[in-house]
Amino acid sequence: EALRVPGMAFQPIPLEGNSSRFDLALTLFEVPQGLTGFLEYSSDLFDASTAQRLMGHFGVLLSSLAAQPDARVSTLEVMTAEERKQLLVEWNETDVAFPRDTCIHHVVAEHAQREPDAVAVRMGERSISYAGLDAWAHGLAVQLHAAGVSRGSRVAVLAERSPELVAGLLAALKAGAAYVPISPGVPPERLAFMLEDCGASVLLTQQHLRDSLPPLSARVLALEVETAAHQQPLLVMPVGPEDLAYVIYTSGSTGRPKGVAVHHRALMNLVSWHQRT
Structure with missing residues (x-):
């Protein structure tokens, strides 16, 4: 719930940090709509696209967990359908024409x-x-x-x-x-x-x-x-x-x-x- 005090107004202010205490730190807290939060990462180890991909995988994992709450975590999906297609199909299209019957x-x-x-x-x-x-x-x-x-x-x-x-x-x-x-x-x-x-x-x-x-x-x-x-x-x-x-x-x-x-x-x-x- 929003914090209400007579005569006072409150507004959340995002904090911009210039250093990370850990390689990766995920912070989540509850809001009326569910969970929100942020991922803090060391820019010496990760770039923004990598961090976004990690969070995308985490989101897929949470959706898989919600759909199958009794499943083992090791059996749950972490990749999106597009990533799975890229990994299993597009990057494995190695069958190319070459002279197979000569030396x-x-x-x-x-x-x-x-x-x-x-x-x-x-x-x-x-x-x-x-x-x-x-x-x-x-x-x-x-x-x-x-x-x-x-x-x-x-x-x-x-x-x-x-x-x-x-x-x-x-x-x-x-x-x-x-x-x-x-x-x-x-x-x-x-x-x-x-x-x-x-x-x-x-x-x-x-x-x-x-x-x-x-x-x-x-x-x-x-x-x-x-x-x-x-x-x-x-x-x-x-x-x-x-x-x-x-x-x-x-x-x-x-x-x-x-x-x-x-x-x-x-x-x-x-x-x-x-x-x-």
């Missing part, structure tokens, strides 16, 4: 046919055309095939970020294998573990890195391919989107690195997203 090395080869002189890789003053990259990778794939690499094999590629690295990854795919990228300078024990764990029988590396490698069970081939191999035919079993494209190892924070296997369709999806974005 990235097929796309590169097709591009090399269409635009052979277009730049595929540039590093400083050095650049490689699509035709040059495709021929380079073809020659490496011929050598990999001669070394026993076939569909489903694993090929380790140890190289600095360079055109050689790109050619080596592409060559492994052309040979029907999955590549396993390895950083230069990896400890010998980790290198030996990864080669054994993934079953790589061949390791591709740059010529200047060969001397620093420890003795390995895998055969080591140079990424600087012999030019004659560019012209030789490559007779390998074709691979498809369900075949393995690469195996990449985690940092091994738990003490033992784990190889994550990725198929061609997933790689094609990733590359298509790169292009769209």
